[in-house]
Amino acid sequence: MLEDSIVAGLREVISRAAVSLSRDVVSALKAAREREDSFLAREILNSILKNIEEAERRGLPLCQDTGTPTFFVHLGDGFPVRSRLGDLIARAVRESTPSVPLRPNTVDPWTGRNSGDNTGRGVPVIRWFPVEGDELRVIYLAKGGGSENVSRLFMLNPTEGVEGIRRAVLRAAIDAGGKPCPPVILGVGVGGGADAALEAAKAATLRRVGSRSGDPAVAELEERLLEDVNSLGIGPMGLGGRTYALDVHVDWMHRHPASLPVAVSMLCWAARRGEVVFHPDGSYEVLEPG
Amino acid sequence: MREWRVSTPLSEETVRGMRVGDLVWLSGRVVTARDQAHRRALDLASSGGELPVDLSGIAVYHCGPIARREGEVWRIYGFGPTTSARMEPMEAEFLRTFGVRMIVGKGGMGGRTADALAEVGAVYAAFTGGASVLATDSVERVISVNWLDLGIPEALWEVEVRDLGPLIVAMDSVGGNLYREVASHAAERMGRLLG
Structure with a gap:
């Protein structure tokens, strides 16, 4: 039935992402x-x-930190399953934990108790994007703790401008050093407010390595930041x-007149990303991510 | 640059001969410990208790494995390193208390650990972060697991390894520290870039 097919598709993307990296990252x-x-x-x-070669050949997880399961759900207006999707995603994660196997990574912050199956309050993390059409497109990210821990938010004085953004990115890289398992994919979120900048920075790390922003000035900034950050040695x-970085991706939003939020998010070289598209009848395709 | 093939227990003399940039292939007994296990071990020692495993002369590995119980035995499916910086507040005391000769991890550690390495005679060796399958290949068997109440990643896994490596000696016992060199060069370069 439809729900079982959705869980099967999600499980496939979870297990593939744990074991195998996308071609853009491997060639970089x-x-x-x-x-x-x-x-x-x-x-x-x-x-x-x-x-990377051995993990793929033997079907073993690339890294022992199989990450926090995070889903970017692009839900078409006409897709027949809606409010039940959150439960189905959690079920796919729960079932994947022993089968891949994934390391149980979900801990109660008060008691320290590990739930054992990668689900808990607020986990898996799900971001919802309503879109046109009748398909369901899910982008999956399994991000490790080492790279998440070096995430940074800088609330700059707007007069600091582009030089301030460069300074923030370089500062974040120097402070992070080897901790996020470089070479990383570096995401930068500018504007929007503190929370929106952080979300944009993380989402920017999902972009294909080698892709450039559609905005020419931002594309130029991406090139410059990539050169800057790698020149640090x-x-x-x-x-x-x-x-240090395989690529730098910048996303931006308008800002409040008094604020210039700049967020930096790094994704380790073991960039466990995946994508799956479901059709209304439950059939699906697992895609090359990015 | 030297290459070392060594087995635990390691002598003080051996590790004092290691220098930053050397490569090491490590065999013998290693024990995993992350931040929670460091905390518990130190609490236990300060209240006069005894650890469930002997750490003298061995390598402590900053690692939270993927492990699955299959019948009577635990099997390891992932054995790469975790970020060592989390253990910085406890590592110096840990080195002084338990007689460990090598820390294996990734990403480097701070000044207090560097001082303790020189004082007790130990080194910090980096395994490539994320290279979990290569590390898993060096696992011969799980000898014991303790403190599973902390969860699988945080438990104390006592594991026999063969040729875990290449490990890169990144902080040695005579003040050599690749991370510090890299960081000071990077700060200087940032100053030049931004004027």
Whole structure:
């Protein structure tokens, strides 16, 4: 039936994302290995690329931190399942935990008790986007704690302008160092307010590596930030080298006259992203993410 | 740059010979401990209690594995490192209390840990973050697991490994510290970029 088919599709995207990286990330890592001339940086990228190959070949999770399950749900007006979707997503996560296996990563902040199945209050995290059409498109992100912990929010004085944004991004990278498992995909959210900037920054890390903002001035800023952040020499795993970010993606919104929020979000090289599209009859396609 | 193939227990002399930039392949007994396990171990020691596993001369691994119980045995499906910075508030005391000779983790640690490494004779060695499958391949068996009430990631896993590596010595016992070098170079570069 329809609901079982939705759970099956979600489980497929969860398990595929845990095991296999998208092509854009793998080719960017290979290009990075060619660019590096430091022995340690190359050694680290060799380990990363070998790990990617072995995980895929043997169907094992790429990283032991299988992340916090996060879903960006684009729900078409005509899709037949609506309010039940949250429960179905939680069921898919619960069933995937022993089958992939995923590490149980959901802890009660007061008692320290691990729920054991990656679900709990507010988890899986779900963001809802109503869209036209009769399809359901779900983008899945399993982000580890190391990269989430270096997320930053800067509430700049608006007169700091673009230079202030550059400063904030570089400061975030230096403070993060090797902690988020670089090479990372770096997302920047500008404007909108504190919460909106953070959401935009995280969503920006979902974009395909190598893609540029449709706004020419923002695309230019992305290129410049990428060059800036890599020129710091922090390198893979923070042990020195030319590749800190595989790419920088910037998204923006209008701001309050008194505020210039700048949020920075980093996604580790093990960028567990996935995408699945469901048709109204329950049939689905799991897509290459990004 | 030297390459080391060593087995636990490690002697003070061995680890004092290691320098930043050296590569290590580690065999023998390692014990995983994350922040919750560090806290509990130190609380236990300060109240005169004894740890369920002996840590002297071994490597403590900052790692929360993926583990599944299959019949009578635990099987490991993921064994990569976690971010070491979370253990910084406790690591210096941990090193002084338990006689550990090597910390394995990722992302580096702070000045208090660096000082303790020099004082007790130990090194911090980095395993490539996220390279969980490669680490899993070095697992021979789970010897014991304690403190499962903390949850699977936070429990104390005592594991026998063979050739866990390459580990990169990133903080040594004579003040060498790759993270500090990288950070000071990066700060200088940022100053030049922004004028």
